[in-house]
Amino acid sequence: MSTSTPPTYDYAYTGDAPYQPPVKGDQDPQGRWYYPYLPGDELKEAVNVAIALERPLLLEGEPGCGKTRLAGAIAYEYTQKNLQGQQDAKGNHLWWDYYIWNVKSTTQAQDGLYTYDAIARLRDAQLVGAERLQEYLQPQEFTQLAERLRNRRKYLTLGAFGKALIPKEQRRAIVLIDEIDKADSDFPNDLLLELEEQRFEIPEVGVPVSPPKQKPIVIITSNREKPLPEPFLRRCLYFFVEFPQEDRLREILDRRFGQQAQLRSAIVDAAIEFFYQVREFLERQPGSRPPGTSEFLEFLQVLLQQPTPDDALKKLAAIATPKERALLGTLIKTHPDQKAFCAFKGQS
């Protein structure tokens, strides 16, 4: 066994252009897409402090303001910065270790760490004891069954957070715990040990998993649908992602659409003006949610795909008519809000 020194990686997150994906996007071997992402200076600092202090970073903010995509952007930058030109044993490009744990209303804390298929083990135990089993299984299958039964670890499947806590490589994996507020209100408290000490236990196998040498970078997002418990908040760094101001929104569009946006600046200008009009209107409506950046990007994409700039501007001018209801639906998501906005446009 060779005792090579572990490679050193640059963990500073810059959001700089050389490390950004191309305008048309980039796809990793798992089919996840990466698009250019433009973080604000304060957000970059928050990420770097969280990485340096080895603490989870909790992001809150309006839906669609880019909380979820931050983790992917960091992973992409690390890939570009640290793994450029490196290949795995099969000759595929290496990508940074990036795990996503999508939290659902039924998710439990253990699901992100591991699942243990005890039913399969019981089934195997039953099968081995069954009479005339040799008649139904090939000798090789029987050997596999016996081997599986002997090794309790064969029934273990690691979850996203579990994989990050047992890294295969000597680098800090990135784990995204997305929309943590969707789960039961006790869920964040059930993760305290794992977040604090970065270790967990698998009683089914009987082995505690000790903290990794390279601690994972944990990014957590929340839409603030439920208040998060104090002990959990105390262990996280907290950052509220503000909706971008117009100048930064333009920068985001430049990065996202590149030349397409520059060539059709008249459409972009009109769309931005309309978008802020919609936001201002919905902010005044009680119980309504103003559209976020991601919704605006979809809206603009529809306009930029029109054959000519005139077509796009005509479409935008007629947005309050029933014919363009689908385009309006990219920004305003409820029928009462659409009706109220069309009435408002009709008056003005």
Added chain:
Amino acid sequence: MAESLFPCLDLFQSLRPKLGLSLDQYDWLQQAISRGYVQSWDDLERMCRLLWVKPNPSDATATFNRIFKQYRDRHRQSATTTDAQTDPTLLTVNSPTSEPEPTTEPVLGVLPEVPPGRIHPNPDRDRLIPTAIQGTATSSPTQPLTTFSLTPSFRYLPLHPETVQTVWRSLRRRVRTGASLEPDLRATLARIQRQGAWGDIVLRPKLTRQTELVLLVDDSNAMLPFRPALSPLLQAIETEQIKPAKIYRFINYPGDYLYQWQHPTQAIPLTQWLSRLHQNRTVVFIWSDGGAATGRRDPGRSQAIAAFLRQLTPMVRQVLWLNPLPPDRWPHTSAIAIAAELKGAMLPLDAVSLQQAARGKLIQTPLQWLATAEGTR
């Protein structure tokens, strides 16, 4: 030089009780400073906010802004006094009450270090810094009276629309109710492991999310001034953000009848109304001062309410009494007797108590406080 080893300790000490900070969180700031993230007052403020301020319902941001501003002002003052004697580029964070030390040698860990151009702060720039509360009497007596308005805004009301939403989401959580029909795999496996042989399958009730809200509003004259504080809840029901929900009126206490919210003259016999409630689904909010507004103890009222609660409680999942009067107004009135009957379910209108109560965790502190207060008077 204990202070220089522990930079900003006095700031931490002032914020700790208010924001509930842990020592770990102070350690994070030390690490951030040692890694060079703090070079100016703005950096320090941003870093403290990132590491210490969390989105808890009590207005942590406003508290932080206020205390940080006081802290910065104190240190800027001491910076200008030491300016003449010492190196102007170095500002120590020693205790503001102590005399400035006549040392000029830079000390490791002495922070925050203010850039030279910012020793004499530009007054215009300071005015741009958002602060929630000034903390000093800044309002001019010549302020025109035309700006004075009594129109209540949600911003100033104790029950915020956001709180109403989070409370309702907590109440709508899925709970296991009804007959045990669903196989519980984990419990079954645990039983097999424990007994060493196959046994019966363990069953559990199904998870359901069927919550209905019933709001009972005290329509007595004493409660009229508090009606705007209820408006976020009423509005959430009217705009169907809270659904299904029904509203009824009563005066002082529900007697034999309740009255329709939209049709105040239409009485509904209590016995008939009680039969419509569901033991596993109905959550009842009662909006009343319980006699705290008038400051009188009315045994008749408290007994009638106790009798009503005894009929109501077994018929519903949860009863929460929202009292717009703060707990220190409850003693020596009927409210204290009702609060005792409710065993912690009488709540003042603060977000923390409401959210805890909605999650089924009743905070006993107000009741304990009341019992103590009652005993000492």
